[in-house]
Amino acid sequence: MNERDTPMLQAVLAQAGMELRLLVRSGESLLVTFGIPVGILVFFSLVEVLPTGERRAVDFLVPGVLALSVAATGLVAVAIQTAFERKYGVLKRLGGTPLPRAGFLAAKALAVAAVLAVQVALVAVLAVSLLDWQPQGGGLAAPLAVLLGTLATTALGLLMAGTLRAEATLAASNAAFLVLLVISGVTFDAATLPDGLAAVGRVLPVGALGEALRVAFDGGGFARGAFVALVVWSAVAVVAAARTFRWEP
């Protein structure tokens, strides 16, 4: 029955389009994915109230805001959207179509990549044009760090979405986002935090991604510790999500 075989590329692209439209259609999700990171960048660059160390505010803020954007999409927006898709039986229903699970995950990845591309472009354009941001490097290390950070946060988001109730995912992902925002040295130098807390923040995905980006943009290449943290988070989260994900409500 070859003539009935699923047109896989067409199926994945259609699914990715749907995922993307739904991500964009949700106002709350847009506020978290674009509003908060861009708001933080612009406000704190122009109003120097935060302890950002010796450096210009924008140089300090861009890496952190990029890390925050990644977490906003992977950990919050994707987690909440997927959690409710599971609750409403959408995942179960899709399981009854010829779209295989791998195709479904590929579509989600494409949608996340598209949102992320816009986020990164928006932050970069704002930072360069409006705030005179001048990165010293990072052409290779920064994209790789963003990729790893996206993998880690999205897998963590899916880990929640596939195991917790949708309402619990909503609460937990927002709480995690807030905690990461505060302790990961995104908006202010983590050195001002108590030592223990700063150390924890540095090894969490957002802190590690921010650190990796900061070193990369300063022209320091690959920050080894931060990359190790990102790889470990990615591996653990992907395995945990794949093992525990429940597709049915």
Place this chain on the structure above:
Amino acid sequence: MTDAAEPAILVRGLTKRYGPLTAVDGLELQVAAGETLALLGPNGAGKTTTVECCEGYRVPDAGTVRVLGLDPRRDARRLRPRVGLMLQEGGVYPMARPHEVLRLFAAFYADPLDADELLERVGLTDTRRTRFRDLSGGQKQRLSLALALVGRPEVVFLDEPTAGLDPAARRRTWEHIGELRAAGVTVVLTTHLLDEAEQLADRVAIMDRGQLVALGTPDELTHGQRARLSFTARPDLDLADLAAAVGAVVEQPRPGRYVVHAANDPQLVARLTAWLATHDIALGELQAGKRSLEEVFLRLTAEEDRA
């Protein structure tokens, strides 16, 4: 490839347990290609579990299931393009619009129906811009049905396709299911509505507590009983006089309900109504010949209660 003589669906010794509960217990069932089968039973009878084993959502604890000759789980990739299904719960993105979802699903199949035409056929053209969550129950059900059909399936599983619908919407859904049958599609539907099973199905399988308690065409299930005529009227009629007038034994199993034990022929009915007219007795209900599917159903599922 399936042989023409091979059943579209074959269920052998299907057993499925959830913890201590045996949801389906050694079920044997075959559905011929092009046949419409209704799985009828009270809540918890195992209908949905049976269908979900056929759809590949559940792994049987024992027994085998074949759909179009394929294993629903092992051969999912080959089977899914040929099967359409409708879950009890909608399973549609709440924020998506009907035409969007239908086009999405159409993209999953090699030779789908035209999404816009299908939307019109199920009467959702006016709601193409409405989000799924804002549709009425009937509109949601009709979209789910359209999603089951968009890939031109050879086999369709419909889990309670008319649950929560008003009578008009139910009749429309029946028409769509009737069209499938006319097009030679194999249909398995679950229902706890007796008239739905009687209207739509070539054969009805009555399930109770995970087991098949009856299987046959609606006629077979309701026939094969002793011929009789039953009617209701005021209680305590003169049974001896009536029996003499109609020429058959008459019983009153419950006050006001009478059973005439005789072959149901027009003369018998004429004699009965003549006797009622002579004595100026108003007739309540009159049921001739076969028992209703409801009686069969209630008797079969009640026997289980006593066991």
